[in-house]
Amino acid sequence: xxxxxxxxxxxxxxxxxxxxxxxxxxxxxxxxxxxxxxxxxxxxxxxxxxxxxxxxxxxxxxxxxxxxxxxxxxxxxxxxxxxxxxxxxxxxxxxxxxxxxxxxxxxxxxxxxxxxxxxxxxxxxxxxxxxxxxxxxxxxxxxxxxxxxxxxxxxxxxxxxxxxxxxxxxxxxxxxxxxxxxxxxxxxxxxxxxxxxxxxxxxxxxxxxxxxxxxxxxxxxxxxxxxxxxxxxxxxxxxxxxxxxxxxxxxxxxxxxxxxxxxxxxxxxxxxxxxxxxxxxxxxxxxxxxxxxxxxxxxxxxxxxxxxxxxxxxxxxxxxxxxx
Amino acid sequence: xxxxxxxxxxxxxxxxxxxxxxxxxxxxxxxxxxxxxxxxxxxxxxxxxxxxxxxxxxxxxxxxxxxxxxxxxxxxxxxxxxxxxxxxxxxxxxxxxxxxxxxxxxxxxxxxxxxxxxxxxxxxxxxxxxxxxxxxxxxxxxxxxxxxxxxxxxxxxxxxxxxxxxxxxxxxxxxxxxxxxxxxxxxxxxxxxxxxxxxxxxxxxxxxxxxxxxxxxxxxxxxxxxxxxxxxxxxxxxxxxxxxxxxxxxxxxxxxxxxxxxxxxxxxxxxxxxxxxxxxxxxxxxxxxxxxxxxxxxxxxxxxxxxxxxxxxxxxxxxxxxxxxxxxxxxxxxxxxxxxxxxxxxxxxxxxxxxxxxxxxxxxxxxxxxxxxxxxxxxxxxxxxxxxxxxxxxxxxxxxxxxxxxxxxxxxxxxxxxxxxxxxxxxxxxxxxxxxxxxxxxxxxxxxxxxxxxxxxxxxxxxxxxxxxxxxxxxxxxxxxxxxxxxxxxxxxxxxxxxxxxxxxxxxxxxxxxxxxxxxxxxxxxxxxxxxxxxxxxxxxxxxxxxxxxxxxxxxxxxxxxxxxxxxxxxxxxxxxxxxxxxxxxxxxxxxxxxxxxxxxxxxxxxxxxxxxxxxxxxxxxxxxxxxxxxxxxxxxxxxxxxxxxxxxxxxxxxxxxxxxxxx
Numbered sequence: 001x002x003x004x005x006x007x008x009x010x011x012x013x014x015x016x017x018x019x020x021x022x023x024x025x026x027x028x029x030x031x032x033x034x035x036x037x038x039x040x041x042x043x044x045x046x047x048x049x050x051x052x053x054x055x056x057x058x059x060x061x062x063x064x065x066x067x068x069x070x071x072x073x074x075x076x077x078x079x080x081x082x083x084x085x086x087x088x089x090x091x092x093x094x095x096x097x098x099x100x101x102x103x104x105x106x107x108x109x110x111x112x113x114x115x116x117x118x119x120x121x122x123x124x125x126x127x128x129x130x131x132x133x134x135x136x137x138x139x140x141x142x143x144x145x146x147x148x149x150x151x152x153x154x155x156x157x158x159x160x161x162x163x164x165x166x167x168x169x170x171x172x173x174x175x176x177x178x179x180x181x182x183x184x185x186x187x188x189x190x191x192x193x194x195x196x197x198x199x200x201x202x203x204x205x206x207x208x209x210x211x212x213x214x215x216x217x218x219x220x221x222x223x224x225x226x227x228x229x230x231x232x233x234x235x236x237x238x239x240x241x242x243x244x245x246x247x248x249x250x251x252x253x254x255x256x257x258x259x260x261x262x263x264x265x266x267x268x269x270x271x272x273x274x275x276x277x278x279x280x281x282x283x284x285x286x287x288x289x290x291x292x293x294x295x296x297x298x299x300x301x302x303x304x305x306x307x308x309x310x311x312x313x314x315x316x317x318x319x320x321x322x323x324x
Numbered sequence: 325x326x327x328x329x330x331x332x333x334x335x336x337x338x339x340x341x342x343x344x345x346x347x348x349x350x351x352x353x354x355x356x357x358x359x360x361x362x363x364x365x366x367x368x369x370x371x372x373x374x375x376x377x378x379x380x381x382x383x384x385x386x387x388x389x390x391x392x393x394x395x396x397x398x399x400x401x402x403x404x405x406x407x408x409x410x411x412x413x414x415x416x417x418x419x420x421x422x423x424x425x426x427x428x429x430x431x432x433x434x435x436x437x438x439x440x441x442x443x444x445x446x447x448x449x450x451x452x453x454x455x456x457x458x459x460x461x462x463x464x465x466x467x468x469x470x471x472x473x474x475x476x477x478x479x480x481x482x483x484x485x486x487x488x489x490x491x492x493x494x495x496x497x498x499x500x501x502x503x504x505x506x507x508x509x510x511x512x513x514x515x516x517x518x519x520x521x522x523x524x525x526x527x528x529x530x531x532x533x534x535x536x537x538x539x540x541x542x543x544x545x546x547x548x549x550x551x552x553x554x555x556x557x558x559x560x561x562x563x564x565x566x567x568x569x570x571x572x573x574x575x576x577x578x579x580x581x582x583x584x585x586x587x588x589x590x591x592x593x594x595x596x597x598x599x600x601x602x603x604x605x606x607x608x609x610x611x612x613x614x615x616x617x618x619x620x621x622x623x624x625x626x627x628x629x630x631x632x633x634x635x636x637x638x639x640x641x642x643x644x645x646x647x648x649x650x651x652x653x654x655x656x657x658x659x660x661x662x663x664x665x666x667x668x669x670x671x672x673x674x675x676x677x678x679x680x681x682x683x684x685x686x687x688x689x690x691x692x693x694x695x696x697x698x699x700x701x702x703x704x705x706x707x708x709x710x711x712x713x714x715x716x717x718x719x720x721x722x723x724x725x726x727x728x729x730x731x732x733x734x735x736x737x738x739x740x741x742x743x744x745x746x747x748x749x750x751x752x753x754x755x756x757x758x759x760x761x762x763x764x765x766x767x768x769x770x771x772x773x774x775x776x777x778x779x780x781x782x783x784x785x786x787x788x789x790x791x792x793x794x795x796x797x798x799x800x801x802x803x804x805x806x807x808x809x810x811x812x813x814x815x816x817x818x819x820x821x822x823x824x825x826x827x828x829x830x831x832x833x834x835x836x837x838x839x840x841x842x843x844x845x846x847x848x849x850x851x852x853x854x855x856x857x858x859x860x861x862x863x864x865x866x867x868x869x870x871x872x873x874x875x876x877x878x879x880x881x882x883x884x885x886x887x888x889x890x891x892x893x894x895x896x897x898x899x900x901x902x903x904x905x906x907x908x909x910x911x912x913x914x915x916x917x918x919x920x921x922x923x924x925x926x927x928x929x930x931x932x933x934x935x936x937x938x939x940x941x942x943x944x945x946x947x948x949x950x951x952x953x954x955x956x957x958x959x960x961x962x963x964x965x966x967x968x969x970x971x972x973x974x975x976x977x978x979x980x981x982x983x984x985x986x987x988x
Contacts, residue, residue, distance in 0.1 A: 051872035055879040057783045059703045061714075067865055071858035075850065089853075091846035092839065096736045097724065099762065101854060104723040107769055111714075114777030114893070117700070118879045122777075122893020129773055130901035133766030137759040144740060144755040153740040231880050236868045240861065301905060308759070315755050319748055 003267065007082040012074075014275065015243070015250040016041040018282050022210075022249075025286025040246060047239035055232045057117040065112025066233060066240040072105030073244045077251045081155040081258030083270035090156045095143045098155075099136065102207075105244065106132055113229035124228035127297070131206055131213065131225070134304035138199050141311025145318045146196070146259075159258050193259060195314045200256050201284070202307040208249045210285055212292040213300055253281040325386040325399060328409070328456065331369025332449045338362025339445025346438020353431050355438040356424045359445055363420055370413050370452060377406035381827040390462075398458040398520055403827030404591060407667060408455040408584050411674055415577045416448045418803040422682050423569040425799030429689065430567075440480055444573075446473040451577065455584055458521040460509040467505065471498040471549075474578055478566040490558075490565035497558035501548025505585075508541035524592040536597045542589045543604065550582025552641060553611040556634045557938040560618075563630035564694060568685025571626055575633045576678035580670050583640055587666070590648060591831045601648035605753060608641025609760055614909065614937070616767040620774065620899045621910040621933040625684045625694045628775060629677065632720065635764060636673040639735070640666045642757060646738040647832075653750060660834045661738030664825050669731035671821065672814065676719040676728060679807040683713035686796055686804075687779070691786070696895040698786045699779040706796055710780045712804040717772035719811040722765050725851030727814035730821070733847065736761065737840070767902070774898045783889035816851050819844040896931060903933070911936040 020037030027034025036042075054062070079087050079094040091097075110129055113121040147153040150161035206213045209226030230241050257277045261270055295303060341362070342355035373384060384401040401409070423444075427437060450470040457463050472495070479491035509519075515538075516523040528535050547555045559579075563571045586604075590596070615635030622628035647662025649655075686709040687702060688694055703710035719726035739758040743751065814821050822836075822844045829835060881887045896903075903910050910933050917928035959970070 048868060051874055052869060053875045053877050056876045057701070057879055059701075059781060061703065061781060063865075064862060067861035068858050071854060071861050074857055075854040078853065079850070089846070089850055091843055093733060093737050093740060093843065094846075096733055096740070097847065097850060100722060100729055100732075100765070101724055101850075103721070103765065103769055104718065104854075107718065107721060107723060107773055110769075110773040111777045111781060114773070114898075115781040116879045117782035117889065117892050118881060118887070119891050119893050120882060121879075122898060125773065125777065126893065126898040126901055129770035129898070133763065133770050133902065136762040136766035140759045140762040141755065144758045147740045148743045148751060148755060151743050153737070235872075236865050240865070301901070311759070315752075319751060 001088070004082075004086060004088045007085060007271070008077060008088055010271070011077060011080075011082055011250055011254065012247065014278055015247040016044070018250050018253075018278065019242075019246045021279055021282035022286040022289065025283050026290050029287060029290035040242065044239045044243050047234075047242070048236050050235040052235035052237060055116045055118075058115045058232075061108075062112050062115040062232075063237070065108040065115075066237040066244070068108040069105040069112075070240040070244040070247075072101050072103075072108075073247045073251060076101045076105075077247065077254075079155060080251045080254045081159055082254055083257055083267075083274035084159055084261040084263040084265060085267060085270055086156045090154050092153045092157070094154045095139075095147075099139055102248075109229060109241075112233075116232045118232065120224075120228050121231055124225050127225045127300075128229060131300060131304055134301055135203055135206055135307060138304075138307035138311040139203060141308060141315055142196050142199050145311070145315040148315075149192075149318050155255070155258050156263075159261075160263050162259065162262070192314055192317055195310045195317075196259060197256055199307050199310050199314075200252060201281075202304070202310075204249055204252045204281070204285065205288070206304065207252060208245055208285075211289040212295045213303070215294050249282070249285070250278060253278050256281065325373070325384045325401060327369045327373050328401065328452070331366040332452060334362050334366030334369065335359075335445050336449050338366070339442040339449075342441040342445075343438040346436070346441075353428075353437075355441050356420075356427060359441045360420050360424060363417055363445070363448075367413050367417055370409055373401060374406040374409045374413070377401055377403060378410065378824050378827050381830060394459065394461050394519070396459075396520075397462050398522075399456050400458045400521075401456050402831050403829070404584070404587060404667075404831040405455045407671065407825075407828045408580070409452050411580070411671060412448060412451050412455070412577050415674055415678055416444075416573060418806060419569045419573045419576075419678065419682070420444070422572075422685070422800050422803045423567075425797030426567065426569050426685055426689065428797065434483075435480065440477065443473040443476045444570075447477060447573070447578070451581055454581055460513055460519040460521070463521075464502065464506060464509060467502060470578070470581065471495065471502070474570075474574060477570045478562050478574075480567050480570065481565070484565070487565040490561040494558045494562040497548055497555070501545050501555065504541055504548070505545035508538055508545055511538050511541070521588070521592070524589070525594075528593040529595075531595055531597065533597075536600050539589060539593065539596070539600055540603060543586055543607075546582040546585035546589075547607075548582070550579050550586070550641075551611075551634050551637050552607055553614045553634065553638075554937045554941060556611070556615070556637075557935060557942050559634055560622075560627050560630045560935055560938075563633070563681075564624055564626040568626070568681055568688055571629070572678040572681030572685070575630065575681060576674045579633065579637065580674060583637070583644075583666070583670055586641075586644060587663070590644065590663075593648075594651070594833070596648045596652045598649065598652045601645055601652050602749075602753065604641060604648055605645030605757065608638045608645055609757065610638070611635070611641060612638025612764050613760070614638075616764050616771060617902070617906050618910050618933070618935065620767060620771045621896075621903045621906075621912060623696045623895050625687065625696055625699075625775065625779065626681070627694070628696070628771070629680055629684060632680075632768070632771065633673075633677055635768070636669065636677065636720070639732070639761075639764065640669045640673070642761065643667075643669060643731075643735045643738070646735060646757075649750065649753070650738065650742075651832075653746070655742045656834065657741045657837055657840075658738045659832070660829060660836055660840065661734055661741065663832055663834060664822070664829060664836070664840075665731055665734035665738060667825055667828055668734055668821065669728075672719065672727040672731045672811075675807055675810050675814070676716045676726075679712060679716040679804055679811070680720065682800070682804050682807070683709050683716060686800055696775060696779045699784070700782045700786075700889060700892065701784040702780045705784075708801050709796060709804060712808045713780060714776055715808040715811050717776045719815070721768045721772050723769075724847070725812070725815045725855055727811045727818075727821075730815060730818040730844075730847065732761070732765065733843075734822075734840075737843065770899070770902060774895055778893070778895040778898060782892050785889050785892065816855070817848055819848060909936065911939070 017037050019040040024034045024037050076098050078089050079098050081087055110125040113125040146158050150158050152161055214225040233241055257274050261273050338359040342359045345358055346355040386399045388397050390397045450466045454466045475491050475495045478494055481487040513519050515527045551559045612635050615631050615638055619628050619631035643662050643666030647659050650658030650662050719728040722728040722732040739754045903912055913932050915930040918924050918926050
């Protein structure tokens with residue numbers, strides 16, 4: 001339990017630099033030097049020290065929304081697997097809770113945006129509601145299929161069953177190479193993990209409002225999704241929103257590590273692998289952002305439905321595997 | 325058992341007295357108080373035995389000889405009935421308190437308030453009797469009383485043409501439903517040999533194809549009341565037409581009698597055939613999807629809530645389907661999770677939908693409109709109602725830490741457990757239903773952020789002068805506060821309600837597995853962590869800003885300095901990304917006037933959403949039936965003596981037939 005809390009705190013700290021890594025990657029790809037990877041953390045600290053300007057048309061909801069959104073992501077982080085190890089809280093069906101607790105944060109972000117009475121923020125809110133709706137089934141296809149495959153229904157149990165499936169291929173003292181061996185071993189269904197990772201990656205890109213679904217750096221309010229919803233937030237509220245977005249990337253990326261890092265390796269190695277994976281995910285996001293262009297807004301749902309298609313693929317592989 | 329009848333008698337006496345006071349004693353405005361007083365005296369007589377049953381798991385029975393044609397009639401109060409009697413009594417009491425404030429503006433305007441309250445009491449009494457009676461013929465009689473009394477309640481604003489049409493549409497739907505129920509009960513009585521419900525068990529245990537057809541007939545018959553697609557068409561019409569407290573009693577409690585009927589029949593089936601489970605599951609999935617996707621497209625607040633009720637009935641049905649599949653494949657965890665989830669969602673939906681309709685009623689009393697597009701900024705005028713509505717919206721979206729999440733989680737745990745030794749069909753059904761369930765969840769969030777954000781937040785869109793600062797009557801506020809507290813308490817401490825469900829599960833011969841009870845504790849733990857974390861962050865924010873000057877300024881309008889409230893995003897544009905994709909299902913019709921000219925002087929855009937099942941399928945069937953029946957118009961010739969002759973012929977034929985059947 002103590003270690004779980006330490007790991008959780010580590011995740012919270014890593015979240016501060018994740019956006020920094022993404023930005024650095026983008027800068028490198030663009031041939032720029034780029035800001036320090038700690039820049040987002042400095043921004044957050046600076047914003048916390050500032051005062052706020054509040055829109056005259058808002059109500060209490062606008063002031064509560066950022067805090068509740070951050071609380072929801074922090075709570076979701078408590079059930080997310082960190083490396084191959086048990087999270088602070090784990091119970092059957094915790095991935096359902098995970099999806100729905102992120103939902104309450106989204107609910108408050110949306111109504112917080114509508115509270116400002118601005119047409120632009122309304123637009124962002126509407127898109128956020130629609131796009132996240134398309135992603136819900138994909139998430140449940142993936143984790144529903146994994147639950148079906150393993151027969152258990154919590155992040156850590158799924159991880160431990162996947163690990164047991166693989167333990168036969170390890171040497172006496174499991175090390176880094178054993179994990180790699182496990183991944184490429186034929187008994188381990190690579191298509192499954194690749195599809196799961198693609199779905200989680202799409203989820204990250206949408207939830208954290210990244211290219212090609214959303215452009216965090218656009219200067220035109222009409223085309224934004226997430227950034228336009230927080231146009232009127234400032235000071236500590238904006239800091240909480242920025243931090244919640246960064247934490248969301250980290251928490252969702254932790255889900256990938258929960259599938260790939262097995263629970264029989266030593267905790268220290270697990271943590272090192274965890275940090276490597278989060279960094280890799282951030283770099284991948286940065287590269288995707290650099291090489292893709294923004295999709296037309298009206299075409300976005302098609303790409304999101306593709307995520308569900310990957311989910312269904314995973315399910316079909318599971319079913320096919322069962323028949324054989 | 326006798327206590328319940330005493331309680332019902334007190335309530336009905338209250339109803340009769342309220343007519344007398346209103347009509348003959350010139351006591352306008354008093355009739356509601358009289359019924360409320362009698363209701364509060366009568367309610368404990370019903371609640372005490374029900375709660376006793378729920379806690380101890382006892383079953384009370386009673387039987388009386390009612391003479392021909394019913395012979396022996398049976399009553400029984402088991403766990404399943406007790407859940408519903410408690411729900412009906414508590415919700416009706418809260419709604420009755422609310423109606424004291426809601427109906428104030430209607431006094432002295434020629435509305436029959438006394439009669440309205442009488443039918444209210446009749447509706448409550450008939451609903452309570454329905455859930456405890458175990459006799460086919462009496463059940464159907466009470467079912468009719470329920471439909472007819474609610475018909476008069478819907479037709480309260482009888483001078484309004486739309487209200488009249490909606491109530492007539494409602495009563496027609498109910499009668500088609502009851503015909504199917506009569507057929508089902510007749511077939512059942514014919515097979516089991518008695519009108520006692522308990523004898524149904526042996527017919528169902530034969531487990532033949534014909535018994536599952538009878539089940540399907542029961543399901544369809546009850547579907548008309550519950551509002552399963554495609555039998556839902558009365559709901560989106562009746563709910564906006566009825567006064568808000570009646571909408572809430574209908575959506576919160578009355579349509580649940582249909583669910584009760586389905587569950588009661590399920591309780592008599594020990595091993596349902598698998599196809600009946602899939603049948604229920606598929607109809608429910610369609611219902612859920614159709615309900616929520618149409619809810620998003622509505623801009624009439626109460627019509628939206630009506631469609632959302634259809635969705636929730638779908639969710640309850642999914643629970644029942646999962647339970648039946650669990651029973652038929654011999655998977656106890658699935659069965660308990662399904663039925664417990666269905667019951668829990670029935671209770672939860674009853675709480676938050678009543679809350680939302682009551683909130684809609686306050687808005688209607690304030691603005692005299694149900695159109696979301698002209699609302700906005702109501703949170704500043706009616707803060708308590710708005711926060712209650714927010715809690716209702718969060719609960720109905722199934723978000724933790726509120727009660728909707730608990731029941732959805734329960735049904736999810738039915739999908740996501742016991743994967744071993746499942747056929748591929750069952751596995752597909754489970755995983756796809758879980759994904760569909762998630763989709764409905766996302767759509768509900770989109771729907772209710774839309775309603776709450778557009779109607780209650782932002783700036784008021786109508787003429788600013790019209791909106792006088794409102795003082796909501798305390799009669800109306802208190803029930804909403806109680807209901808929102810219930811949402812939060814059930815959400816934070818689900819163990820209480822999950823334990824209460826032990827006794828209704830006994831009616832299905834099921835009991836919880838230890839894992840299910842421990843999950844309730846885990847959810848309670850994480851929800852409390854979430855709430856405390858949110859409170860800490862809010863406090864943190866407050867401390868950070870305590871000594872700083874927080875300025876107020878106009879919303880950023882991208883450089884535009886004087887935004888008008890009409891420039892806000894509207895409800896239909898909020899829903900557009902979703903309704904555009906589902907255009908065919910939500911039946912959006914667009915009408916643009918004045919476009920295409922070179923120099924347009926005025927441009928008009930109108931969009932509307934219609935129920936495609938109502939206008940596309942039901943109406944066509946209706947025309948077909950009408951065309952057929954038109955051939956028999958010659959019978960209605962207008963001569964009284966012909967009619968009497970026909971009655972005579974009918975009686976003779978009936979007599980001959982019955983003699984003939986005796987002889988054979």
